[in-house]
Amino acid sequence: MSKRKLIDRLRWYYPLERTHAFLTFPGMLVYVILNNSLSSVLFLAYGLLVCIFILIQGQHYWKLKLYRLTDKPFDQEYHIRLFKKAKAINRILILIIPISFGFQLYLDNWTYRPDMLFLGALAANLFAVLEHINYYHIQLMIDNYADLSYLIKNQRFKIASLAKDLQDGEI
Secondary structure, X not given: OXXXXXXXXXXXXXXXXXXXXXXXXXXXXXXXXXXXXHHHHHHHHHHHHHHHHHHHHHHHHHHHHHHHHOOOOOOHHHHHXXXXXXXXXXXXXXXXXXXXXXXXXXXXXXXXXXXXXXXXXXXXXXXXXXXXXXXXXXXXXXXXXXXXXXXXHHOOOOEOHHHHHHHHOOO
16 A cells, blocks of 8 residues: 555544544443443443553554654654553453453352343453454454455465554554
């Protein structure tokens, strides 16, 4: 993808990611908490919080990529350290997912209720794990022709842009 096309893409993609990180997912979290008892949505709320945390990282990364492409200054070393710390925190948060599920079962008197809240909670927690993988390991999101072409040609997913940048030590 040419530099110009990438800049044009990031000019709409970064604000979209920011909207999801600061409005869409927080809005879902507030709605769920206001319309249910906290004890019945703990697992779902945890998954949404982890999603929000990872989406904030993603939108920040895309903002910095746009800054780099448009020659806006930023402290690269600081942000590399920030993303490395965030990656480590994400791993801890992901490891806590089964604990939050166990705590949800405890709050529900060890009864499993396969209802919409539970399915939503599974989806939110799975989405958080997939977002972490998508940003820090392999690019799971295929949202343009170049990504699809790469997948077809190479029969595998790309290394995530943030993963490459962390490995190279530059954003």
